[in-house]
Amino acid sequence: MNEQEAAALFGALSNDDRLRVIRALVRAGPDxxxxxxxxxxxxxxxxxxxxxxxxxxxxxFVHAERQARSLRYRVDFDRIGALMRFLLEECCAGHPDLRSCCGS
Amino acid sequence: MNEQEAAALFGALSNDDRLRVIRALVRAGPDxxxxxxxxxxxxxxxxxxxxxxxxxxxxxFVHAERQARSLRYRVDFDRIGALMRFLLEECCAGHPDLRSCCGS
DNA sequence: CTTTCATTTCAAGTTACGTTGAAATAATAT
DNA sequence: ATATTATTTCAACGTAACTTGAAATGAAAG
Incomplete structure (x- = not known):
């Protein structure tokens, strides 16, 4: 992951409707x-x-799979984790102040 | 922090120039x-x-302080941490898959 | 095969963001 | 005071993102 890709991913998170989508999918669980x-x-x-x-x-951040007439969406935690790791490790050099902040 | 504020903060990170600014400030350290x-x-x-x-x-994410003719900028790790914590805890309900991903 | 249901795509208008260069502000030195 | 250096603000333009409602696609049921 480089700065340009990370910036695009942050852009996908820069909307409250989309954050609520993720929240709803997290609550919904594996289904x-x-x-x-x-x-x-x-x-x-x-x-x-x-x-x-x-x-x-x-x-x-999400993936879709057709199920009968519906498209069923699931959240991809790995992808979100990859972005967080970029911010923490690449961008902020794993700085202790940030690690502790983030509960590690 | 609510979805709307978090979305605005993600928006501030959704540009590769700005990510490089943060990176440069992290490298520069406390000065x-x-x-x-x-x-x-x-x-x-x-x-x-x-x-x-x-x-x-x-x-x-950054704060400025005038020093002679220059404005000296520093990074605010607490603010970055607050956003990461929102994504991890509020948005993703502290899901184990994400915690492990993020190295906690 | 036609209808129905679920979802996406499209076109149009509006709003927000990014870039550029020139002008304005702020602090310091001569 | 004036000039110099550092930085920001402004206006203008182009580009990208968001919203809306209508039309199109895909899958399944009658």
């Missing part, structure tokens, strides 16, 4: 949620939710 | 760097660096 359920969970129109989901999906 | 030194470090014009610094400053 994930269908796109329509997500739209309802964050109080957005289907097309708006779809737009945010495609942004998150392109960033790799 | 920080003058705005002009930062501009040179990231290969940007003074006005462009100033623009990015004001974005980072507004987000609270």
């Amino acid at each position: 994930g949620l269908a796109a329509g359920e997500i739209a309802e969970a964050i109080g957005a129109s289907p097309s708006r939710a779809s737009f945010h989901l495609s942004t998150l999906s392109e960033a790799g | 920080g760097l003058a705005a002009g030194e930062i501009a040179e470090a990231i290969g940007a014009s003074p006005s462009r660096a100033s623009f990015h610094l004001s974005t980072l400053s507004e987000a609270g």
Whole structure:
């Protein structure tokens, strides 16, 4: 991961609707949620939710799988972890002040 | 910290020039760097660096202090840590997969 | 095969962000 | 006071992101 990729991933997180999407998917657990359920969970129109989901999906934070008529989305913790690790290790050189801050 | 504030902070990190600013300030240590030194470090014009610094400053990731003719900037690890903690604890409910990912 | 349901794509308008160079401010030295 | 250095602010432009509603796609049921 380089600065440019990390910047793009931070961009995918720079929207409160999308943060709520992640939160809803985390709460939902391994089964994930269908796109329509997500739209309802964050109080957005289907097309708006779809737009945010495609942004998150392109960033790799979520993945979709078709299940009958629905597209079921799941969160990818590895991808979020990779970004946090970049910020902590590459960007901040694993500085102790940040490690302790982050509860490590 | 709520979703809206966190989203704004992620927005401040969603630019590779600004990530390089943070990196340069981390490397510089407690003494920080003058705005002009930062501009040179990231290969940007003074006005462009100033623009990015004001974005980072507004987000609270850096702080400035005048020293003679120069404005000396320092990184705020607490602020970065607060954002990481939000992502880990609030947004992802302290999920074990993410904790381990992040080296805790 | 037609209808229905779930979701995405598209086009249009609005808003926000990034870049540039010139002008303005702030502090210091002569 | 004036000049010099460091930095920011401003205006203007181009580009990217967001929102909305309507149309299009994909899958399944009757």
